[in-house]
Amino acid sequence: MEGSGKIKKWNIGIIGAGLIADFHAKAIADIDNAQLIAVCDINKARADEMAAKHNCKSYNSYQELCQDKEIDIVTIATPSGLHMEPSIAAAETGKHVICEKPMEITTERVDAILEAHKKAGTRICTIFPSRFHKAFRATKDAVARGRLGRVTFASVIAPFWRNEEYYNDTWHGTWKLDGGGALMNQSIHTIDLLCAVMPKVESVQAYMDSLAHTQIEAEDTAVAALRFVDGTLGLIYGTTGSYPGNQKSFTITGTDGTVVLCDDMIVTWQFRNELPEDEQIRQNFAKTNGKSGIADPADISYQGHVDNFKGFIDCLESGEKFELEDDEGRKSVQLIRAIYQSAKNLKMVKL
Numbered sequence: 001m002e003g004s005g006k007i008k009k010w011n012i013g014i015i016g017a018g019l020i021a022d023f024h025a026k027a028i029a030d031i032d033n034a035q036l037i038a039v040c041d042i043n044k045a046r047a048d049e050m051a052a053k054h055n056c057k058s059y060n061s062y063q064e065l066c067q068d069k070e071i072d073i074v075t076i077a078t079p080s081g082l083h084m085e086p087s088i089a090a091a092e093t094g095k096h097v098i099c100e101k102p103m104e105i106t107t108e109r110v111d112a113i114l115e116a117h118k119k120a121g122t123r124i125c126t127i128f129p130s131r132f133h134k135a136f137r138a139t140k141d142a143v144a145r146g147r148l149g150r151v152t153f154a155s156v157i158a159p160f161w162r163n164e165e166y167y168n169d170t171w172h173g174t175w176k177l178d179g180g181g182a183l184m185n186q187s188i189h190t191i192d193l194l195c196a197v198m199p200k201v202e203s204v205q206a207y208m209d210s211l212a213h214t215q216i217e218a219e220d221t222a223v224a225a226l227r228f229v230d231g232t233l234g235l236i237y238g239t240t241g242s243y244p245g246n247q248k249s250f251t252i253t254g255t256d257g258t259v260v261l262c263d264d265m266i267v268t269w270q271f272r273n274e275l276p277e278d279e280q281i282r283q284n285f286a287k288t289n290g291k292s293g294i295a296d297p298a299d300i301s302y303q304g305h306v307d308n309f310k311g312f313i314d315c316l317e318s319g320e321k322f323e324l325e326d327d328e329g330r331k332s333v334q335l336i337r338a339i340y341q342s343a344k345n346l347k348m349v350k351l
């Protein structure tokens with residue numbers, strides 16, 4: 001960490017200079033005690049272009065970037081099945097990591113990353129921007145306070161649209177680099193919210209298929225029935241075959257209340273015991289910022305990345321544990337892998 005004047009700056013390097021890297025750069029620019037000092041991509045022109053734009057160093061390999069002693073934190077923005085190697089290289093060179101979702105595409109690869117950071121004494125968190133939506137924070141709080149009574153059901157509906165061009169690259173929709181399709185890439189944001197408020201999933205039964213994008217290896221549509229360890233039931237529906245894309249929703253309901261989130265909005269907020277702040281909450285979260293990425297991956301706000309990065313850096317400074325640290329990013333990967341296994345074998349899978 002560089003000490004310049006009063007404020008200590010965390011020096012950050014980005015690995016993978018594609019679409020989401022730009023959001024990382026914007027987020028870092030918004031954080032007072034952080035600065036982007038290097039980027040890396042195997043595509044040299046892309047790395048050079050991004051480095052020129054942000055006036056920082058350009059590297060052509062993640063190994064080289066990790067050897068840069070000035071860097072304190074690395075953000076990982078490579079295709080999902082290429083998160084493990086740079087995350088481990090960063091740990092082995094003493095750098096903390098902020099890793100894009102999914103943390104990796106299998107639990108084995110996630111575990112290898114976690115093990116490397118444990119061994120090195122470095123810290124790692126996953127990126128899930130929706131965790132920082134205020135509407136979700138209010139929901140999580142209501143559930144934690146028991147305001148829904150005995151929770152009986154929770155569901156994720158993630159009806160995205162992606163066009164043919166999106167899948168005409170080298171990695172989207174492939175098992176090796178995307179780790180799956182609609183669930184592992186798109187629905188995972190809302191599946192993570194489910195994992196964050198619900199107990200562990202005990203078992204799943206699922207179907208999946210590629211119905212709209214028949215040329216891709218993995219699923220573009222999947223449905224799964226869930227049973228949580230406390231007996232609560234749930235559902236997941238995720239797709240990239242729903243033109244023109246519709247709001248993602250997360251529903252949680254029980255004996256004393258119901259909350260339905262649509263993207264960053266709250267559309268249902270009803271409890272048996274209404275509190276004075278409830279009407280204000282309904283009003284505060286009645287509107288969306290409209291940037292949900294449901295039809296276009298670039299049409300998202302970078303504010304969630306700011307909150308995610310800043311939260312992790314604050315915890316690096318305070319020594320507290322960050323809410324998306326360690327195996328928190330493993331839960332959604334484990335659940336999605338179980339859904340894939342169930343759908344492939346047409347059998348119930350226990351987690």
Ligand SMILES: NC(=O)c1ccc[n+]([C@@H]2O[C@H](COP(=O)([O-])OP(=O)(O)OC[C@H]3O[C@@H](n4cnc5c(N)ncnc54)[C@H](O)[C@@H]3O)[C@@H](O)[C@H]2O)c1
Nearest residue numbers: 016017018019020021041042043077078079080100101102
């Ligand atoms: N949090 C979000 O909202 C969000 C949104 C989009 C993508 N993502 C995630 O970000 C990651 C990247 O997605 P993207 O859309 O930016 O992909 P992209 O294809 O636009 O960019 C990936 C970049 O990584 C580079 N790359 C590949 N292998 C590399 C290596 N070994 N070393 C260095 N660079 C390498 C590629 O050349 C490319 O420039 C994925 O894991 C994806 O799931 C997250």
